[in-house]
Amino acid sequence: MAVTALMAGCSKDNGNDTAIDYYNGSSFLGTMTVTYQSTDYKTDNVQVDMSINKAKDGSNTTLMALVMRQVKFVPQMPVVIDITIPGLTTKSGTDGTTTITGNNIIPEAMGGQYPLYKITNFTGTLDATGVLSYSMTVGSYPVTYKGNITK
Amino acid sequence: MLILTTILCLVINLPPSPHLDGEIYDTLKTATVTSSVEQSLSIDRLASPVSSVLLKDIEHRGILRPKQLSAIIPNLYIPDYGSAMTSTIYVRGLGSRIDNPVLGLYIDDIPIIDKNNFDFDLMDIRRIDLFHGPQGTLYGRNSMCGVMSISTLSPRDITGGKVLLEYGSANQMNAKASYYKGDFGISAGFSHSDGFYINNYDDSKCGLFNSASVRFRYQKEITERLSLDEILSASFMKQDGYPYRQYVNGLLAPINYNDTCSYRRVNVIQGLKLHLKTQNFNIDYIGSYQLLFDKMNLDQDFTSASMFTMKQEQNEIVHTGEVIIKPSKHSQWWDSQSGYFTLDKYNNMDAPVRFKRTGIESLILANANKNIPSSIGSLDISDNDFPIASKFKLFTMNRALYHESYFTLGRWLLTAGARLDFEENWMMFDSYGTLHYKFNPTMENYKAFSTTYKGNLKNTYWEFLPKVSAIFDLGQGLEVFGNIAEGYKSGGYNTQIFSDILQNKMMTGMMNDLGVYFENTKNDMTAKNTSYKPETSINFEAGFKYRGTINSDHRLDAYISTFYIDTRNQQITIFPPGQTTGRMMANVGHSRSLGVETQLNYSYKDLKINASYGYTNAKFIKYEDGLNDYSGNYIPYSPENTLYLRAEYRFAMNHRSLRGISVAADLNEIGRIRWNEDNTLSQSSYGLLGSDIIFDFAKFNIFFRGDNLTGKTYDTFYFKSVGNAFFQRGKPARGILGITFNI
Numbered sequence: 017m018a019v020t021a022l023m024a025g026c027s028k029d030n031g032n033d034t035a036i037d038y039y040n041g042s043s044f045l046g047t048m049t050v051t052y053q054s055t056d057y058k059t060d061n062v063q064v065d066m067s068i069n070k071a072k073d074g075s076n077t078t079l080m081a082l083v084m085r086q087v088k089f090v091p092q093m094p095v096v097i098d099i100t101i102p103g104l105t106t107k108s109g110t111d112g113t114t115t116i117t118g119n120n121i122i123p124e125a126m127g128g129q130y131p132l133y134k135i136t137n138f139t140g141t142l143d144a145t146g147v148l149s150y151s152m153t154v155g156s157y158p159v160t161y162k163g164n165i166t167k
Numbered sequence: 168m169l170i171l172t173t174i175l176c177l178v179i180n181l182p183p184s185p186h187l188d189g190e191i192y193d194t195l196k197t198a199t200v201t202s203s204v205e206q207s208l209s210i211d212r213l214a215s216p217v218s219s220v221l222l223k224d225i226e227h228r229g230i231l232r233p234k235q236l237s238a239i240i241p242n243l244y245i246p247d248y249g250s251a252m253t254s255t256i257y258v259r260g261l262g263s264r265i266d267n268p269v270l271g272l273y274i275d276d277i278p279i280i281d282k283n284n285f286d287f288d289l290m291d292i293r294r295i296d297l298f299h300g301p302q303g304t305l306y307g308r309n310s311m312c313g314v315m316s317i318s319t320l321s322p323r324d325i326t327g328g329k330v331l332l333e334y335g336s337a338n339q340m341n342a343k344a345s346y347y348k349g350d351f352g353i354s355a356g357f358s359h360s361d362g363f364y365i366n367n368y369d370d371s372k373c374g375l376f377n378s379a380s381v382r383f384r385y386q387k388e389i390t391e392r393l394s395l396d397e398i399l400s401a402s403f404m405k406q407d408g409y410p411y412r413q414y415v416n417g418l419l420a421p422i423n424y425n426d427t428c429s430y431r432r433v434n435v436i437q438g439l440k441l442h443l444k445t446q447n448f449n450i451d452y453i454g455s456y457q458l459l460f461d462k463m464n465l466d467q468d469f470t471s472a473s474m475f476t477m478k479q480e481q482n483e484i485v486h487t488g489e490v491i492i493k494p495s496k497h498s499q500w501w502d503s504q505s506g507y508f509t510l511d512k513y514n515n516m517d518a519p520v521r522f523k524r525t526g527i528e529s530l531i532l533a534n535a536n537k538n539i540p541s542s543i544g545s546l547d548i549s550d551n552d553f554p555i556a557s558k559f560k561l562f563t564m565n566r567a568l569y570h571e572s573y574f575t576l577g578r579w580l581l582t583a584g585a586r587l588d589f590e591e592n593w594m595m596f597d598s599y600g601t602l603h604y605k606f607n608p609t610m611e612n613y614k615a616f617s618t619t620y621k622g623n624l625k626n627t628y629w630e631f632l633p634k635v636s637a638i639f640d641l642g643q644g645l646e647v648f649g650n651i652a653e654g655y656k657s658g659g660y661n662t663q664i665f666s667d668i669l670q671n672k673m674m675t676g677m678m679n680d681l682g683v684y685f686e687n688t689k690n691d692m693t694a695k696n697t698s699y700k701p702e703t704s705i706n707f708e709a710g711f712k713y714r715g716t717i718n719s720d721h722r723l724d725a726y727i728s729t730f731y732i733d734t735r736n737q738q739i740t741i742f743p744p745g746q747t748t749g750r751m752m753a754n755v756g757h758s759r760s761l762g763v764e765t766q767l768n769y770s771y772k773d774l775k776i777n778a779s780y781g782y783t784n785a786k787f788i789k790y791e792d793g794l795n796d797y798s799g800n801y802i803p804y805s806p807e808n809t810l811y812l813r814a815e816y817r818f819a820m821n822h823r824s825l826r827g828i829s830v831a832a833d834l835n836e837i838g839r840i841r842w843n844e845d846n847t848l849s850q851s852s853y854g855l856l857g858s859d860i861i862f863d864f865a866k867f868n869i870f871f872r873g874d875n876l877t878g879k880t881y882d883t884f885y886f887k888s889v890g891n892a893f894f895q896r897g898k899p900a901r902g903i904l905g906i907t908f909n910i
Contacts, residue, residue, distance in 0.1 A: 086684050093540060093543075094538050094539075094540070094685070094686060095538060095539060095540075095543075095678075095683050095684060095685055095686065096683075096684045096686060097543075097682050097683050097684070098682030098683075099682070124609075125609065125682060126543065126544055126606045126609040126610070126682060126683055127605065127606045127609045127610035127614070127680075127681050127682075128606070128608075128609030128610045128611065129609060130609050132542065132543075
């Protein structure tokens with residue numbers, strides 16, 4: 017159904033895409049890989065929740081936020097956290113794939129903005145089959161994620 | 168002194184002493200019936216030991232509270248610590264600090280259900296019988312190691328009045344008066360003490376005690392077949408207690424805590440006894456209503472730091488009812504009794520824990536932040552103090568059927584009996600709390616966070632308690648006996664741990680609210696972990712009894728008994744899993760207790776000697792709390808030995824008003840007591856020397872009594888709170904001067 021919706025409605029870009037609205041509230045489950053001291057650490061079953069909001073500047077721009085649930089970017093960390101990556105911009109392609117980008121984003125974690133984990137070089141896609149994949153640098157840790165839509 | 172002199176002047180013209188039945192007043196156990204209607208057999212035909220303390224013993228020894236019976240009755244230890252609420256009883260190596268006792272307490276056949284009522288002023292006690300060993304068949308729950316049966320004076324025993332006035336160390340004052348006439352009896356008493364301890368924090372008296380009590384008794388032969396005995400007692404007591412001293416580097420620091428520690432109790436006990444004689448049966452009904460309203464305040468950390476306090480307020484109502492049927496006509500070789508017992512107890516408890524600033528920082532924030540890398544940030548709570556409310560509604564229902572048969576075969580008396588107990592415990596809990604937190608550096612403002620934990624639990628269980636015993640009359644007052652009997656101590660709920668559960672839930676909930684999750688939280692406590700099952704035991708016992716008169720002047724009453732007790736599902740106070748500050752009861756032990764006890768009461772003319780000795784070797788066979796293995800170690804808190812020696816001599820005086828002077832000395836030796844499960848701390852055996860002198864005038868007595876005359880230093884309690892160790896020191900040397908007279 018998600019795929020159908022995406023295929024049927026992709027007509028605009030630069031954040032004015034109405035089809036991406038369909039994904040507001042969707043969840044994805046997949047694998048996150050953190051590269052820490054040249055070693056890749058994989059975590060399976062990482063949930064990512066997607067929300068689509070209008071920009072607060074009144075420009076009618078649509079922005080995406082991704083919430084990565086219970087993740088850690090340093091393997092030795094005794095706690096896992098929810099981290100929200102706000103302000104991602106989207107662009108829909110003709111093949112039903114949406115490109116997601118962002119840079120120098122201060123994420124939100126532990127009740128507020130968390131500059132230590134500043135997001136740089138965020139690039140990702142959401143394809144017509146509901147596969148979400150992206151890569152970014154969280155602070156100084158390269159992170160990739162690939163997951164499938166669950167709802 | 169002025170008061171006593173005034174009283175002496177007033178009593179010069181008083182009438183002679185009221186009449187007291189000789190059997191009641193005699194030091195030796197010449198009475199053949201016990202204080203308990205449940206016991207069909209006389210004491211000398213019971214196939215288990217019985218220790219009796221009679222009116223004269225109680226008066227001469229100055230026994231005012233059940234705690235003073237420690238060691239006087241062998242292998243009985245009721246340590247004097249904390250407050251009147253903490254009447255922990257240890258018998259034959261077994262006991263428990265919280266909830267259900269191992270010893271049943273009956274006053275005038277009324278079972279005292281709540282252990283919080285076990286420490287009280289003894290008023291006009293006629294006799295105290297302690298039936299050793301499991302009495303499960305006749306008395307059911309919580310009589311696993313015996314039953315203490317207390318009977319008070321009644322209008323049938325005495326006509327006239329009695330007054331006691333005492334004054335002693337630490338401003339201790341006791342005033343008691345009673346009057347009996349016709350069918351009525353009334354007694355009232357007041358006690359005060361400043362206590363023996365000072366709290367260095369504010370130089371306050373730590374142990375201040377006031378109590379008042381009143382008791383009515385009405386006995387009536389309604390018809391030839393039906394008689395009635397109505398008892399109503401009420402008491403109020405208030406005390407500042409818990410004189411605990413921190414143990415640091417092998418030394419005891421002074422008492423030094425900043426928050427209130429006190430206990431207040433109001434209780435009302437109403438009992439009705441009916442005795443009906445029919446053509447074929449004697450039927451007894453014993454019913455009671457017991458009301459308890461008490462309130463405890465505790466500085467939980469017992470230090471000068473503002474960490475956390477606890478308040479526990481209980482409003483409890485209990486109803487008990489028992490019907491005992493005994494055939495009035497029976498064959499020479501067979502007799503029996505059967506009974507039905509009911510208990511319904513409802514307790515409405517409010518037990519909030521209040522965390523104060525130091526406690527918030529050291530117990531909550533330090534615990535939370537130690538798991539959060541400093542690079543991420545740290546948690547902060549703005550509240551200077553916040554309460555965790557814990558409210559409970561607890562209901563206990565017990566129903567029991569029992570039967571005992573007695574077979575007399577020549578010089579043998581065989582007893583066989585069984586009891587079937589059904590008990591249901593139900594608890595509704597409601598814990599909640601709110602605090603204000605923020606996470607640094609991500610949050611700018613504090614945010615309110617509330618947690619609620621509510622639900623209910625129910626446990627039911629059946630207990631079958633068989634018993635067989637035999638006693639053989641060897642002649643000339645000597646008997647040999649043996650018995651095998653089962654007993655049990657009820658299960659229950661660890662209400663005191665709910666504040667820990669909620670504290671953990673708040674911590675976890677608050678972090679989850681932040682989007683932070685601890686990875687190792689699967690061991691956290693839940694309500695299900697708070698219930699514990701009954702503890703059961705089987706007791707094997709054998710011994711000899713002797714009662715007799717030698718050469719007409721020498722009277723001796725003695726017993727010696729050996730026992731072996733196997734206890735399963737032992738209820739032990741443990742540190743619960745997870746990050747908690749409290750302790751809880753859990754069925755983690757299997758133990759055995761073996762020992763010997765002996766008691767001897769001897770008199771020759773005006774000389775009386777009492778001696779009791781108990782030895783107990785109580786060890787864990789298995790101890791599984793998931794953290795430590797204490798198998799093979801001694802069970803803590805119960806003494807290995809108890810010894811009591813008393814010699815009393817009465818000098819008869821041929822004076823018109825001074826009839827005699829009694830002089831007595833006694834020794835109360837207790838120990839060794841292990842304080843912890845790993846047996847690394849213990850109290851070595853200590854002896855407390857006492858003495859009393861009584862001037863027996865025709866119309867009144869004047870006495871002086873001293874306790875712990877050598878000023879022995881010893882400890883009565885040990886525990887740990889938030890990682891700190893504490894002891895309570897025993898009472899120092901003290902004396903008391905008093906007068907008793909009759910009106």
